[in-house]
Amino acid sequence: ALDAAGRGYEAMRAINPRLVWCSLTGFGSTGPNAEAAGHDITYVGYAGLMPRLSQYEPSPPGVGVSLPLAAMTGALGIVAAINARHTTGVGARVDANMVDSAMWTLSEDFARAANSPMPGWGTMAARGVYRCADGRCMAVGALELKFWRIVCEVLGRPEWADRHWSLGLEVGSAAAMALRDEVAAEEAGASDDEQ
Helix, strand or coil, X not given: CCCCCCCCHHHHHHHCCCCEEEEEECCCCCCCCCCCCCCHHHHHHHHCCHHHHCCCCCCCCCCCCHHHHHHHXXXXXXXXXXXXXXXXXXXXXXXXXXXXXXXXXXXXXXHHHHHCCCCCHHHCCCEEEEECCCCCEEEEECXXXXXXXXXXXXXXXXXXXXXXXXXXXXXXXXXXXXXXXXXXHHHHCCCCCCC
């Protein structure tokens, strides 16, 4: 709309070459989907993020994900462009889109898959969300052995301390899933406050 009105980036840059302009778009300003419509669910689905937002079946996120991520990406781009402008004297166009920003959150998954293929993180006891007896949940993020051992101590289950992926418990194996089930059963009998 701004381009059509003669007030888009190119027109404004002609007036002020130091201009830093940020666009937040769904699929980016160029490419085959540049004009495609969408919502958060469209962008996180297209990016491949939706299956990672749920431990089981892919489901729509309960909150908007892609716009805040794109806004953060855009803000970082603006800071970088302003910094570069101090050196060059020239502004820049920052194009932050929701699909690429959502895909960025998968970078650790891509790196792990490239270096040591393993099933999803939801198949290990050390990383999961467990429902407690009072209906609330306890989140566990103990990927490092030292943190897993603290979790086991807090839960009063020291016998679990050496059952960790870093000590050879194969992620996704029957033994790993059994441990996950044991933790879930333990949590189901306790309130979140007790844990």
